[in-house]
Amino acid sequence: MEQERKALLTVNEADFERVVLESKRPAVVDFTAAWCGPCRAVAPVIEGLASDYADRVTVAKVDIDDHPQLAARYGVRSVPTVMLFAQGGVKRVYVGARPAQEYRSGIDELLH
DSSP states (O other): OHHHHHHEEEOOTTTHIIIIITOSSOEEEEEEOTTOHHHHHHHHHHHHHHHHTTTTOEEEEEETTTOHHHHHHTTOOSSSEEEEEETTEEEEEEESOOOHHHHHHHHHHHHO
16 A cells, blocks of 8 residues: 555646656646545546556646646646646546546557
């Protein structure tokens, strides 16, 4: 369990570019909010992805209430929104709670 917490990063405006956009690895970013019920349902799935892909993918979360500029920059209008990034750009967007396999399929495509 402790390993999962370490694998999932929390990012903000100050480190988003370095951690996500400049990453040599694909990145999964969960735009979330504490008040969001579906976000709480997706959280364990995102933590599982962070653990399972720890050596190949950067997995991070952004609290849209704490960092509204990031949410606005990427057009996040609803949470949860999970975005897959590679080579500095958005490659795939999932709006709403999705099954783990849907995220895994998108990640696997980026890795191959």
